[in-house]
Amino acid sequence: MHSTIRDVARLAGVGTGTVSRVINDSPKVHPGTRAGVLEAMAELDFHPSAMARRLSTGRTLSIGVVVPFMTRPSIIERLRGIEGALSTTGYDLVVFNVETTERRNSVVADLLRGDRVDGLLLVGLSPTDTEVSAIERSGLPTVLIDAYHRRLARVVANDVQGGQLATRHLLELGHRRIAFLGGLPRVAFTYSASRLRERGVRLAMRSAGLELPSKYTVSGDHSRGRARDLTSDLLHAPEPPTGIVCASDTQALGALEAARDSGVDVPRQLSIVGYDDLDFATYLGLTTMRQPLFESGVQGAGILVELIKSGPAVVRREVIQVELVRRSTTGPAPLVSPVGRPASPSRGDTRMRSGRLDR
Amino acid sequence: MHSTIRDVARLAGVGTGTVSRVINDSPKVHPGTRAGVLEAMAELDFHPSAMARRLSTGRTLSIGVVVPFMTRPSIIERLRGIEGALSTTGYDLVVFNVETTERRNSVVADLLRGDRVDGLLLVGLSPTDTEVSAIERSGLPTVLIDAYHRRLARVVANDVQGGQLATRHLLELGHRRIAFLGGLPRVAFTYSASRLRERGVRLAMRSAGLELPSKYTVSGDHSRGRARDLTSDLLHAPEPPTGIVCASDTQALGALEAARDSGVDVPRQLSIVGYDDLDFATYLGLTTMRQPLFESGVQGAGILVELIKSGPAVVRREVIQVELVRRSTTGPAPLVSPVGRPASPSRGDTRMRSGRLDR
DNA sequence: TTGTAGGCGTTATCAC
DNA sequence: GTGATAACGCCTACAA
Numbered sequence: 001m002h003s004t005i006r007d008v009a010r011l012a013g014v015g016t017g018t019v020s021r022v023i024n025d026s027p028k029v030h031p032g033t034r035a036g037v038l039e040a041m042a043e044l045d046f047h048p049s050a051m052a053r054r055l056s057t058g059r060t061l062s063i064g065v066v067v068p069f070m071t072r073p074s075i076i077e078r079l080r081g082i083e084g085a086l087s088t089t090g091y092d093l094v095v096f097n098v099e100t101t102e103r104r105n106s107v108v109a110d111l112l113r114g115d116r117v118d119g120l121l122l123v124g125l126s127p128t129d130t131e132v133s134a135i136e137r138s139g140l141p142t143v144l145i146d147a148y149h150r151r152l153a154r155v156v157a158n159d160v161q162g163g164q165l166a167t168r169h170l171l172e173l174g175h176r177r178i179a180f181l182g183g184l185p186r187v188a189f190t191y192s193a194s195r196l197r198e199r200g201v202r203l204a205m206r207s208a209g210l211e212l213p214s215k216y217t218v219s220g221d222h223s224r225g226r227a228r229d230l231t232s233d234l235l236h237a238p239e240p241p242t243g244i245v246c247a248s249d250t251q252a253l254g255a256l257e258a259a260r261d262s263g264v265d266v267p268r269q270l271s272i273v274g275y276d277d278l279d280f281a282t283y284l285g286l287t288t289m290r291q292p293l294f295e296s297g298v299q300g301a302g303i304l305v306e307l308i309k310s311g312p313a314v315v316r317r318e319v320i321q322v323e324l325v326r327r328s329t330t331g332p333a334p335l336v337s338p339v340g341r342p343a344s345p346s347r348g349d350t351r352m353r354s355g356r357l358d359r
Numbered sequence: 360m361h362s363t364i365r366d367v368a369r370l371a372g373v374g375t376g377t378v379s380r381v382i383n384d385s386p387k388v389h390p391g392t393r394a395g396v397l398e399a400m401a402e403l404d405f406h407p408s409a410m411a412r413r414l415s416t417g418r419t420l421s422i423g424v425v426v427p428f429m430t431r432p433s434i435i436e437r438l439r440g441i442e443g444a445l446s447t448t449g450y451d452l453v454v455f456n457v458e459t460t461e462r463r464n465s466v467v468a469d470l471l472r473g474d475r476v477d478g479l480l481l482v483g484l485s486p487t488d489t490e491v492s493a494i495e496r497s498g499l500p501t502v503l504i505d506a507y508h509r510r511l512a513r514v515v516a517n518d519v520q521g522g523q524l525a526t527r528h529l530l531e532l533g534h535r536r537i538a539f540l541g542g543l544p545r546v547a548f549t550y551s552a553s554r555l556r557e558r559g560v561r562l563a564m565r566s567a568g569l570e571l572p573s574k575y576t577v578s579g580d581h582s583r584g585r586a587r588d589l590t591s592d593l594l595h596a597p598e599p600p601t602g603i604v605c606a607s608d609t610q611a612l613g614a615l616e617a618a619r620d621s622g623v624d625v626p627r628q629l630s631i632v633g634y635d636d637l638d639f640a641t642y643l644g645l646t647t648m649r650q651p652l653f654e655s656g657v658q659g660a661g662i663l664v665e666l667i668k669s670g671p672a673v674v675r676r677e678v679i680q681v682e683l684v685r686r687s688t689t690g691p692a693p694l695v696s697p698v699g700r701p702a703s704p705s706r707g708d709t710r711m712r713s714g715r716l717d718r
Numbered sequence: 719t720t721g722t723a724g725g726c727g728t729t730a731t732c733a734c
Numbered sequence: 735g736t737g738a739t740a741a742c743g744c745c746t747a748c749a750a
Contacts, residue, residue, distance in 0.1 A: 002473075002474075047472050047474070049414075049474050050474050050475050051410065051413045051414045051417075051419065051474060052414055054410045054413075054414075055408075055410045055411055055413075055414045060410065062453070070435065070438065070439045070442065073432065073435075076429060076435050079429065079454075080429045080456060083429065083454060083455075083456045084456070087455075087456075087462070092453045092475070093453060093454050093455075094421070094451045094452060094453050094454075095442060095452050095453075095454050096442075096446075096452075097439060097442045097443070097446070103446070113406050114361075115361075115406070115408050115409050115410060116409050116451070250638075253638075253639075253642055256642070257642065279432075280638065280639040280642075283583075283612055283639060283643075284639070284642070
């Protein structure tokens, strides 16, 4: 059915070794014989068996990428970058979507066995020390994307800076009561970006001589619904914030909903900054932080291929810079509290009662 | 380093054949020896080599999925479904993102060689007759998801029904002048859903004793900008439609923009129905058609695994039903023409409450 | 430069 | 039931 290297050898009147050399274009083969072999290969429509090659070389020619929650568009964008970078290298991209802890563990353990993939890309998953030890022990080249561990090669965005830039933007608009709507607190093997962004917010506040009080620091999962509820709570508490920095666009979406539901005008009464600059951010006019997601995938894949090729080297660390995208959900700080009843006609009440600014 | 089946055999004092039988839990092996072998395997932390097994069995234990434009959220959702279904089967999921014609061709041709994957999943890619012939010749089990060819197993959404439901909804609201804003006309290996949806619209109109005139049938690429322009043209022509069925939510977004720019109130002067029920549809209050994207991936993968296991059978065809999600971009038909003058001077107003879009 | 033979780790086909 | 042994298709010394 399928022609093998032996068929080619016979037809070309050479040994199998020579055919193999031609396939892997070894320098040491006579141009004449090479031509003959190539002709025979064409004649037989020969294509080397990937499996056989994999077994005999010990290389799988594929790399595994483990992602949590393929629902998250930012992850997808990175995946695209990875795919793009890999497509030119001959490596197959094997995708594992892990949405539970058990599956994450079993998948990684399985992959570390080393027989299925030549390298590992962990996206948005920060491994624990123990897990990193297992990775190191296995010797499987591994690169973290959008995740952190000091002993592993990685490409991360400058999340602290992101938090800072977002906050500084609000500060420049005159906001003083700024809240941070973050993702879930750190768990093993999970997203840590939110924490860093929060730190950025805190730093920016501090260098403006302000604080980020704990009552303005709320967090929940990355869902829109949860974000809406949290924002709602914020807005209905005494002294509600006038600006919110969100850890993701999805959460910003929830925040926007909450504002709308509470009759709070954006951006006149409340400014909202998202994070990620997802597709829908443009539609919504969402001010947000953009990071080159696609690019991070490309770089991660590049580093991994390099690592596979040249063996362990110094731990490479690539930092991706982020930028603020100004749109229309942020504006000058209001003089009054953003808490509102649905479009009350008694508009004369725009005084300072709860509207006084901090300091 | 890695222990092999032979090491296990030696330690357990049996032959390699027996070990192999234990691995594949063949019925014909004495409970006693089996226990011994298992113990030896545990002792040596033995794990069978996937590569060797693949070479020997001729099965790659992985399936390839080819998707165009991994950017499109609907594709991603399907991919998730595929991954989920496959994760329980032991098949690896190898992803190929094709964004150009050449790459698409080379990837598919490569995969058809049959040595890299046991089955093929084509998402959103309708192959031509010639390509289907190549697929059949290769004997590689193949399933289409969200794509069509009569000779291949497939899972498709009921697009005709979708167009009908959307249109019937508008008809029930009293609309008579209904337009269809479709995607690009059919090209090889490309999305054909738009055409079917259009047919649904036409059918619904007809059974209401109406027509879908060609001046109400416009199409462009799936971009928002193009949709905006097309809608704008529609609205400024004589006898503009009072309802528009769009082939995608993205296009509905463009339509909404056009309406706003022309000072046409939605839904009072113009009703708009989207398609897909993407994430942002909820936020915008977009009435739209929803189809179980995730489920389509699950089913497609299921059919493929079945196909691989039991060999070619009757061409299976799974039709996924769609449903209308009523929100606030559709309402009773107006009594007057929806043409208006360009929006009022309050151009700086950037509130989100009315679902305004950014430009 | 080229051919030959052994090996990669399993599975499958035999006899026993 | 079980143990040799030959594939599976390629790569890679080693020898020529």
